Amino acid sequence: MRCSSDEILEVAKKLKQIARSCRLCPRECGVDRTDDERGYCGAGLLPSVSSIVKHFGEEPPLVGNRGAGTIFFSYCNLRCVYCQNHQISRGVIGEECSIQRLASEMISLQAQGALNIEPVSPTHQVHAFIEALELGLSKGLDLPIVYNCGGYESLDVVKLLDGIVDIYLPDLKYADNNAAAKYSDCPDYVEHARTAIVEMYSQVGDLKLDSDGNAVRGLMIRHLVLPNDISGSIDTLHWIKANLSVNVTISLMAQYSPQYEARRFNELNRRINRAEYDRAVDLCWELGFENVFIQDFQSQDLGLPDFSEDEPFRWG
């Protein structure tokens, strides 16, 4: 059951307090975001938004036939060298957005028939998102909230989202901090991501679908398979089984291609091959996972979003 309006307002206040000496993510920069100071992620007080669009490219239960109501935030608390959204994660594209406008955009997505509200990379803007969400709810917003994040989350912040977020959609990018440090500038990724995901799972449990097959609550973990097992797929799948459950919904992604700065790294400078992907897929079945979305291997050919366009996703 969702928190009351007063409870969400209280959470928004607590998050703003955390942003005052910013600990919204495990970087804990300590800058005063409420005074528009910038830390590692580069984000200021008001959210910077690069695209608000109904998006059909997510996993089927997040899209249905209505589309996910995605809100793409600019900036990021990770620096993945292969980031396919680098136009926005580095803040090159994005427009400052007031809390009132953000709330109106959510209402507008609902009016357009979106299946849910899905903030993408909300971690560093979560204080503003929750404030806007409360305003949207007071004006009739009534859609599931899908928290689509990179996994590098503050446990304290995730705890505050209990009863507000309906569906958690975190990445679990690595099983080894050396890889996380080298390719995402994040030497403590693994412990923070895993701890946060355990908390998310305790809040929302396994993915639940309505009678139309649309997700209404639960956890879905995304794992992008990287070349040469840089993403630690084998360890990651074993960890999920040992620490969560084989009922957890996993989205195994094949779409990696060497973009942005990835070409500087020989070991990342190619797509994954079929054998690498099949190894991860086969392990899912061997370990007994039943709820796995297997991305089509050909999705490597989809191309990249272009956030300078009104419709960044030309393929859907």
Ligand code: SF4
């Ligand atoms: S959200 Fe940004 S400013 Fe705040 S701790 Fe994380 S990286 Fe630093």
